[in-house]
Amino acid sequence: MDKLGTWSGFFDLNVKYNKSTVKKTIETAIQLGYKVIAIDTVLEESAFETKKKKKGEPRDNVDIVPAPIDLHEILGDSAKDVKILHRLTIEFVNSLQAHKLSQSENFKKYEIVAVIPVSQSTFQYACSSMDVDIISFKPEDTPQFRISRKMYAMATDRGIYFELMYSPAVHDSNSRKNIISLSHLYHAVGKSQNIIVTSNAESPFDLRGPYDVINLCLIFGMTEELAKRAISDSCRTLCIRSVGRRCGKAVVWVSRIPSSEDEVSSGDDELLTDQLCVPVKRKERSVICSGGKESNEGVEFLPSTETSDDLNSFNPGKRKKSNSKIL
Structure with a gap:
């Protein structure tokens, strides 16, 4: 783990993995000025389904979570100019999935964990109990349940962030309408606290420069200051919290070492x-x-x-x- 003090600048914490275009996408992001990029792996609902076996058949000890993708061989020297993180996005259907994830060894290797709740109960569980970093929603669909101020405040108090994606808003009018509606909903229930903006890019053509993203966020109803914080400071705070989530709580005692000038005989x-x-x-x-x-x-x-x-x-x-x- 690199020093957290070096994690500065602009962040894009949602870049889809595509083996044929991921190198070009990351190189484009570096040219646009991004310093920290998270490669996203989606764990769909079907991955949690278990097939029934006959009595006496051995169980398959297969990890349901795929291992993080090693990009050092693909990127080569390009990886020196940017910090690459691994993100796991889970389609959260029921609370039983959380138990299966806790038994996964590959799950612990991801720096950032995001969930997409699909019901009122899973949303409440993610806000109150689940140990995740990001709550997100599919841009092509609006949440079919109520997002209350109580649940939003509970999530922000626990250090969880809510995600807005700008790439789908550029390409599809229906997604743009849903994202704008979701952004206004976040402002109504929580005054846009703990908001991050990501690209959800699958190719280099889906990326936009940081200051273009700030201007685009004005359409979402965000102020310029809030938009800039959503791709910089808020993302950095999220990354620091993710380290604490994986490493556990700790106490650090800092003491000042006296110099020779401070030592006075009495x-x-x-x-x-x-x-x-x-x-x-x-x-x-x-x-x-x-x-x-x-x-x-x-x-x-x-x-x-x-x-x-x-x-x-x-x-x-x-x-x-x-x-x-x-x-």
Whole structure:
């Protein structure tokens, strides 16, 4: 895993894998100015179907999730200019799929996990319990269930992001209408919090430059600032959260290492001040009591201008003159 501090710039977290065009698509994305790209693998509903076997037949220990695609051999030197992530998009039909995914070894190898809920129950489960990064919907269809403010707020509080795709809106009028309607719905129920914009590109011709995408988001009803954040800062936050999701919770204790200049020797009769770290001696002032004897009781101790040998240059001011008081 590369350092997260290097994950900056513009993101495209949804590029479809096509063996014949993926290299050209990624090279085009690099030329357009994208720094982080996620190659998407779709896990359809049919992958979770299990065939009934006769009694006595051995079970097939086949992983239902395909392994992430190794693109280093395909891309070659092109991979040096961009950070490549692997994304898994799951058509989420029922909660039993979550149990099967937890038993998959290949599932843990994906950096980003997205779900496409198809019913009200699966949407509620994804918002409240499922450990995913993105909730998405097919652009050719509108959600056939209600997206409430409560469910939207629950998902955003858990760090889940909602996805809008711009490539289908460019090619198909019906998809464009659905995406615009979905964008306005996100604004109505959650004020467009935790929104990311991706391409869903299958070829280089589906990609647009980052600033073209920002202008296109104005059609979706988004402001310029929100659109820019949807392809940069929000995507970076999503990637950082995905690392925490896969690695688990941890606590980091950061402490400051003191330098040699900060180390100041202190004696029994010296007091280190908080701001200047200057040792200041304190002297007692004697008083003459009514019996003619000296005593130190009831005396306010005033700071002296005398300092240690290594801080002779420190001179807070002239010494205050004080005479003994006769009580």
